[in-house]
Amino acid sequence: MTPSTRRLLERALPKVFAWLLLAFLFVPVLVVIPVALTDRDYLSLPNNGISFDHFAALANWRAGWMPSILTSLGIAVASSVVATAVSVAFAIGAWVYVGRWPSILRVVLLSPLIVPPIIYAVGMVRLWSKLGLLDTWLGVTIVHVILAMPLAVLAVGASLSNLDPRLVQAARSLGARPETIFGRVILPNIVPGTVAGAILAFIVSWDEITVTLFITSRGIVTLPRKIWTSIADAVDPALAACTTVMLAVTIVGLILRMTVWDRIAQRRP
């Protein structure tokens, strides 16, 4: 091997591997797009031109996609709001009252990150069947709140860890009551962490499948459950159309986050 080809290899190889890795990550995701445009009735690449029929099927209420999307949206929003509210309350409490109890409680709240969902699911089936919460909105939402709590607690806790706990004492010495301290001192300083926590909690609920499969049957069909059953029972290309829409929403969200948000952040120093 001549030195020049050697140098070329040294420079090119890492690039080749990097691109291969990126392709490995993204190509399987992108493949849903042509599949969604197929002109046939089963999951396949387009044969004789493209068709938007499967996107139209998505909008058809009786096909079941829209109800699932709305169900998932409702449960995810509710879980996110509840999980974030509880996490903010807990994180502020643990921030003010440093000690043994907050750290024990923190481990309990973070345990869904450690316990495998499948074990958790088995336990929840037994508990929910006793309490009559199987296949109910409430049952699913409670489970999603518990699963979303760890990320929300971590996100809110991270933004609080940069805040001096003596701010509370300072505010009290200046005459502020607890509600003023919460609203005018603590909250304005943890907005970024709280928003991040709420988004993470939403995402956890939005694509939760393992536990949901165990505790729902016909009554509550979340979007991941609908996708799961449609790929197991049928090979409906509407599935690919649905994931394409989700992919588009995600990409648009990311682009907005990177352009608009950063510009707003720059304007506020």
Added chain:
Amino acid sequence: MSFLDVRNLRKTYGSAVALDGVDLSIEAGEFVTLLGPSGSGKTTLLMSVAGFAKPDEGAIRLDGVDITRVDPEDRNFGLVFQGYALFPHLNVADNIAFPLRVRKWDKARIAARVEEVLNLVGLDKLASRKPRELSGGQQQRVAIGRALAFGPKILLLDEPLSALDRTLRDIMQRELKRLHRQTGVTFVYVTHDQEEAYAMSDRIAVFHNGGIVQVGTPRDIYRAPASRFVAGFLGGNNIVSARAIDGGIELFGTRAPMPEGYDASRHGRSALTVWMRPEDIAIGEPRPGAIAFPAVVADVSFVGSSERVTVSTPDGQELLVLASLATARDVAAGGKVTCSVLPSSIGFMADE
């Protein structure tokens, strides 16, 4: 009845005694410093006055009214923290306006008062800056302004200058004295730095092991420390042993008449502990009436305004001497010198 009256205050954290029956009276408009090493109880007393530490026993009275159980937000005392504890999301003016908005003052009155406070603490040009855009000294001014804005009866300061460098500390000490004079507010100041205490206080309360061991003006405490601890803590003091023999004193192997102020029942009958200030010891020709003794120079270090000379005495004790540059000119380590101290400069320690 004094303005702020602390009676028999006791506070324990588990088995640790933070305050062991503390009594302290502070007059309106006074600048009182609580001075002591860390863990001596000075901050616990300050936090008890602020309302954040709940004493186990005892009472705190303000103008004769018992406030021991009053919540901190109802006490109307300003509090300045070591780390400033400014609200990071609010600018300077809004930080200062915070206690006024809490009190629901109307807008025009808040604006006028904020303007006034900004001028008072010298921050009128930085009103729209955020705390993180300010230097340590400027942040400290905001903290003081915020704590003074609502016209508190007492300003409590918990080691506010300890994070600043020396030059800035000197400037802020003068600023605090000026603010104290200008506002007439009672200042209660916690520090472990005796120079800071000397420079600003009307009176100093020296803390040790959860109790006040001496209260007095800076000059009284400097000149007549009440105990070995005070003399040692205030720093730079020579604490040495001597002996009482035949109605006289043996100091560094030299016999002399017993100085005034000796009381055998309090200070001991044979072995004595005495203190003397480094600047009260002379090198060279003894002054009339002084107790003179030979010594060997162990070390000389230049501290700017004077030379710090460490000497060993014939009975093997070390002594710190502050000598003027002129007298110390011929002094070098290893050299023999004559030192002397006037009997009136010798203080006796209680036998502990």
